[in-house]
Amino acid sequence: xxxxxxxxxxxxxxxxxxxxxxxxxxxxxxxxxxxxxxxxxxxxxxxxxxxxxxxxxxxxxxxxxxxxxxxxxxxxxxxxxxxxxxxxxxxxxxxxxxxxxxxxxxxxxxxxxxxxxxxxxxxxxxxxxxxxxxxxxxxxxxxxxxxxxxxxxxxxxxxxxxxxxxxxxxxxxxxxxxxxxxxxxxxxxxxxxxxxxxxxxxxxxxx
Amino acid sequence: xxxxxxxxxxxxxxxxxxxxxxxxxxxxxxxxxxxxxxxxxxxxxxxxxxxxxxxxxxxxxxxxxxxxxxxxxxxxxxxxxxxxxxxxxxxxxxxxxxxxxxxxxxxxxxxxxxxxxxxxxxxxxxxxxxxxxxxxxxxxxxxxxxxxxxxxxxxxxxxxxxxxxxxxxxxxxxxxxxxxxxxxxxxxxxxxxxxxxxxxxxxxxxx
Numbered sequence: 304x305x306x307x308x309x310x311x312x313x314x315x316x317x318x319x320x321x322x323x324x325x326x327x328x329x330x331x332x333x334x335x336x337x338x339x340x341x342x343x344x345x346x347x348x349x350x351x352x353x354x355x356x357x358x359x360x361x362x363x364x365x366x367x368x369x370x371x372x373x374x375x376x377x378x379x380x381x382x383x384x385x386x387x388x389x390x391x392x393x394x395x396x397x398x399x400x401x402x403x404x405x406x407x408x409x410x411x412x413x414x415x416x417x418x419x420x421x422x423x424x425x426x427x428x429x430x431x432x433x434x435x436x437x438x439x440x441x442x443x444x445x446x447x448x449x450x451x452x453x454x455x456x457x458x459x460x461x462x463x464x465x466x467x468x469x470x471x472x473x474x475x476x477x478x479x480x481x482x483x484x485x486x487x488x489x490x491x492x493x494x495x496x497x498x499x500x501x502x503x504x505x506x507x508x509x510x
Numbered sequence: 511x512x513x514x515x516x517x518x519x520x521x522x523x524x525x526x527x528x529x530x531x532x533x534x535x536x537x538x539x540x541x542x543x544x545x546x547x548x549x550x551x552x553x554x555x556x557x558x559x560x561x562x563x564x565x566x567x568x569x570x571x572x573x574x575x576x577x578x579x580x581x582x583x584x585x586x587x588x589x590x591x592x593x594x595x596x597x598x599x600x601x602x603x604x605x606x607x608x609x610x611x612x613x614x615x616x617x618x619x620x621x622x623x624x625x626x627x628x629x630x631x632x633x634x635x636x637x638x639x640x641x642x643x644x645x646x647x648x649x650x651x652x653x654x655x656x657x658x659x660x661x662x663x664x665x666x667x668x669x670x671x672x673x674x675x676x677x678x679x680x681x682x683x684x685x686x687x688x689x690x691x692x693x694x695x696x697x698x699x700x701x702x703x704x705x706x707x708x709x710x711x712x713x714x715x716x717x
Contacts (some may be wrong), residue, residue, distance in 0.1 A: 425700065431707055453714060460707045468695065469703035481698055488675065488695035491688055493632065496676035500638055500667045507660060 306499060309401040309489060310392065310418050311336060313482065314411035315426030316459055320472050324426060325405040328479045336401035336486065339392055342374070345383035358388065376406060376413035387414070401486060408462060415465055422489055424482060425466040429473040431459060513706060515603040517625050518543060518610045518693060521618035522633035523666055527679050531633060532612040535686045543608035543693065546599055549581070552590035565595065583613060583620035594621075608693060615669060622672055629696055631689060632673040636680040638666060 315321055329338055342358040344365050353359045360368070365384045368374055377386030387404055395402040404414065414421060463469055470481045489495075522528055536545055549565040551572050560566045567575070572591045575581055584593030594611055602609040611621065621628060651659075670676055677688045696702075 424698075427703070453711065456707075456711055460704060460711065463700055463704045463707075466700050468698040469700050470698055471703075481694060484691035484694040485698060487688060487691040491631075491675045491677055491692060493670055493673045493676050496634070496678075497667060497670045500663075500670075504660065504663055504667065 306399055306495075308396040308399050309336075309486065310396060310414075310421035311401055311403045311482075311486060312411050312414055312421050312423045313403065313405045313426060314408050314423070314466075315472075316408065316428065316462065319426050319428050320475070320478075321405050321426055324472060324475055324478050324482070325403070327475045328403070328482060331479065331483075334483070336403045337395050339387055339395075339402050339404045341385055341406075342368070342377075342388050343383060343385045345385075375404075375417060376410035378407060378409050386410075412465060422486070423466040423468070424485060425463050425469045426478065427463070427469050427471045428459070429471055431456060432471060432473070513606055513702075515606050516543075516608040516693065516696060517599065517603060517621075517628035518608055518689075519618050519621055519628050519630045520610065520612045520633060520689065521615050521630070521673075522679075523615065523635065523669065526633050526635050527682070527685075528612050528633055531679060531682055531685050531689070532610070534682045535610070535689060538686065538690075541690070543610045544602050546594055546602075546609050546611045548592055548613075549575070549584075549595050550590060550592045552592075582611075582624060583617035585614060585616050587614075593617075619672060629693070630673040630675070631692060632670050632676045633685065634670070634676050634678045635666070636678055638663065639678060639680070 313321055313325060325338070328334055340354065340356075340358060342360055342365065344360055344362045347353065347357070347359050351357065351359075362384070365377075365386070368386075368388070369377060373389055374386040375389040375392055377384055379385075385407075387406065387410070392402055392404075404410075406414070411423060415423060468485050470478050470485070472478045520528055520532060532545070535541055547561065547563075547565060549567055549572065551567055551569045554560065554564070554566050558564065558566075569591070572584075572593070575593075575595070576584060580596055581593040582596040582599055584591055586592075592614075594613065594617070599609055599611075611617075613621070618630060622630060675692050677685050677692070679685045
């Protein structure tokens with residue numbers, strides 16, 4: 304009996320450093336999950352390899368895949384599509400391997416609808432921990448600036464609603480370790496382990 | 511604003527190695543939680559120190575504490591009381607420090623009633639993963655023996671109901687790492703982190 308892999312989604316506000324954390328995790332030796340390579344219509348940059356950095360597609364091919372429901376999530380940024388091919392994700396999970404997606408907040412929302420059982424991790428800016436200094440600044444800010452900062456903080460905090468965990472990106476290596484701990488802990492959740500044992504026991508009972 | 515500590519409870523069937531795992535965790539340099547020292551009426555063994563290994567009490571003192579509701583949980587084994595003094599646990603949690611209890615299954619049940627928000631970890635015998643070989647043995651067992659083993663496995667699996675996580679004690683150091691990961695992950699749970707940010711934001715709003 305093969306247990307399904309975990310779908311791990313890392314997201315967070317733009318500029319928080321999702322890509323940096325993702326690269327740092329996959330440069331570790333003890334990483335135990337696969338990376339879901341994104342698909343894009345933008346042109347490869349110097350050194351980027353098709354099937355490694357991205358799957359590079361034409362706009363027509365991408366729109367065809369959208370039509371066929373072959374994308375777990377997608378969005379358009381500055382004239383280019385970015386998305387996650389669903390087949391590779393499903394095959395990896397069915398093979399019992401965890402798969403890791405690093406995507407935008409809007410994409411995470413789409414994935415949550417299709418895979419509510421996924422593990423959703425919000426990468427939070429370290430500035431949220433320093434709300435006071437961030438909001439009040441150096442004491443020379445106008446009320447309007449302060450209100451704007453509070454509004455921004457409130458938006459980021461509300462964004463977390465969709466997620467299971469929040470990891471502060473105070474330091475890249477610490478954020479990576481926390482993400483790995485979350486994945487390890489998730490594999491120890493009682494429902495998951497107990498269910499596996501119960502199935503084993505039922506199989507024994509049938510013999 | 512001080513966040514409360516986590517109450518971490520490690521339990522499991524007798525003989526699974528709870529004490530060994532607990533000692534191994536507290537011998538680590540990076541352990542971030544306090545150990546809740548148990549109270550007992552048994553006599554100190556060679557080398558055991560009052561207030562380090564146990565709080566040693568007379569039977570009269572112990573029963574007085576039971577009367578006063580000063581024990582988070584307690585039980586009697588072979589004529590001696592063992593229990594967890596509640597004051598130290600509460601003070602540690604209020605100070606924002608996590609506290610770790612290693613107790614019997616019956617004690618864990620008592621703690622769950624009083625601290626439903628605690629983090630309950632079940633240490634499982636590695637044999638559960640090898641249910642087949644364990645139950646069938648070497649093929650020379652009678653049906654009665656096989657039924658007995660299945661019954662035992664079923665009991666252990668049912669015992670897990672109360673817990674949040676199951677850690678297999680396949681290897682002491684691996685079990686320790688999993689427990690540390692679970693505690694770290696638990697600190698990243700969205701409800702906990704988001705709530706902390708929300709309070710900070712409200713405090714700002716009031717100024």
